[in-house]
Amino acid sequence: DAKTTQPPSMDCAEGRAANLPCNHSTISGNEYVYWYRQIHSQGPQYIIHGLKNNETNEMASLIITEDRKSSTLILPHATLRDTAVYYCIVRPYNNNDMRFGAGTRLTVKP
Amino acid sequence: DSGVTQTPKHLITATGQRVTLRCSPRSGDLSVYWYQQSLDQGLQFLIQYYNGEERAKGNILERFSAQQFPDLHSELNLSSLELGDSALYFCASSVGQTVPHQETQYFGPGTRLLVL
Numbered sequence: 712d713a714k715t716t717q718p719p720s721m722d723c724a725e726g727r728a729a730n731l732p733c734n735h736s737t738i739s740g741n742e743y744v745y746w747y748r749q750i751h752s753q754g755p756q757y758i759i760h761g762l763k764n765n766e767t768n769e770m771a772s773l774i775i776t777e778d779r780k781s782s783t784l785i786l787p788h789a790t791l792r793d794t795a796v797y798y799c800i801v802r803p804y805n806n807n808d809m810r811f812g813a814g815t816r817l818t819v820k821p
Numbered sequence: 822d823s824g825v826t827q828t829p830k831h832l833i834t835a836t837g838q839r840v841t842l843r844c845s846p847r848s849g850d851l852s853v854y855w856y857q858q859s860l861d862q863g864l865q866f867l868i869q870y871y872n873g874e875e876r877a878k879g880n881i882l883e884r885f886s887a888q889q890f891p892d893l894h895s896e897l898n899l900s901s902l903e904l905g906d907s908a909l910y911f912c913a914s915s916v917g918q919t920v921p922h923q924e925t926q927y928f929g930p931g932t933r934l935l936v937l
Contacts (some may be wrong), residue, residue: 743923754823754911754928755864798864802923807852807915808877809926811864 715799720816723793729786731815733799736780741804744775746784748795749814755798758784789819824848825929827912833935839900842932844912846893851917852876853895854926855887859908870895871917902936909933 716734723729735744745760759766759773761782766773772785786793798814824847834840846853855867857880866879870889881887884902889895899906911931915924 745925749864752909752931752933754825754913754930756823757925757927760925804923806877807869807923807926808854808866808879810866813863 715801715812717797717799717812717815719813720818722818722820723786723789725791725819725821726788729789729793729817729819731784731786731797731799731817732781733784734781735799735801738779738801739803742801743804744773744782745800745802745809746771746773747798747800747811748793749798750792750795755811758797789817791819791821793817794819823927823929825912825914825927827910827929827932829932830930831933831935833937834902835937836902836904838902838936839898840902840934842897842899842910842912842934844895844897844914844929846895846912846914847927849916850914850927851893852915852924853889853893854913854915855881855895855897856911856913856928857908858911858931859905862908864911867897899934904936907934907936 746758747755749755761773775782796814826845851872854869858864867881869877887897909931913926913928915926
């Protein structure tokens with residue numbers, strides 16, 4: 712299985728863009744990149760996913776490099792409520808279980 | 822609100838006991854997943870059911886079992902409980918397809934189990 716590497720923690724100023732990197736250098740051609748976040752001890756919340764094209768939704772943007780070895784999750788205007796642990800997950804097309812790593816603890820500061 | 826519900830929110834029990842956690846998936850979802858989150862192990866996939874049948878197994882102990890009922894709700898049974906079973910247990914659901922396929926999973930709020 713492809714593995715991901717994320718920084719353990721990051722800070723971001725409120726109102727600024729939060730850019731969360733993820734390295735997945737061993738990703739295979741049919742593997743998707745998913746992002747979830749977990750606020751305190753709540754259930755993980757789906758944010759966005761992609762295969763090779765950049766994706767955007769109402770929550771965030773996902774930028775995947777051309778070689779697909781890394782990606783960046785962008786929260787365009789971070790708020791205090793975005794403080795959470797963010798998980799980058801690589802999933803095979805035909806596999807439904809998700810392997811969560813340690814994630815990045817994002818702290819948004821006033 | 823993901824649409825996935827879990828009961829109870831909190832559960833306190835003693836070692837050696839047996840408990841049942843319940844999950845109701847989002848309306849229309851056929852697949853249900855169970856995850857365990859403990860302080861030292863992080864979030865771990867336990868088991869998946871699709872339309873009443875077991876589809877995938879992860880790091881689930883033999884003391885644990887699950888099932889999915891005809892109305893698609895699922896129960897996770899934990900028996901002979903040990904102190905180390907104290908954790909958050911999350912249920913997730915997805916649309917579900919006949920052929921295994923990566924799908925977006927939506928998580929419930931979890932059940933916090935404390936074994937004393």
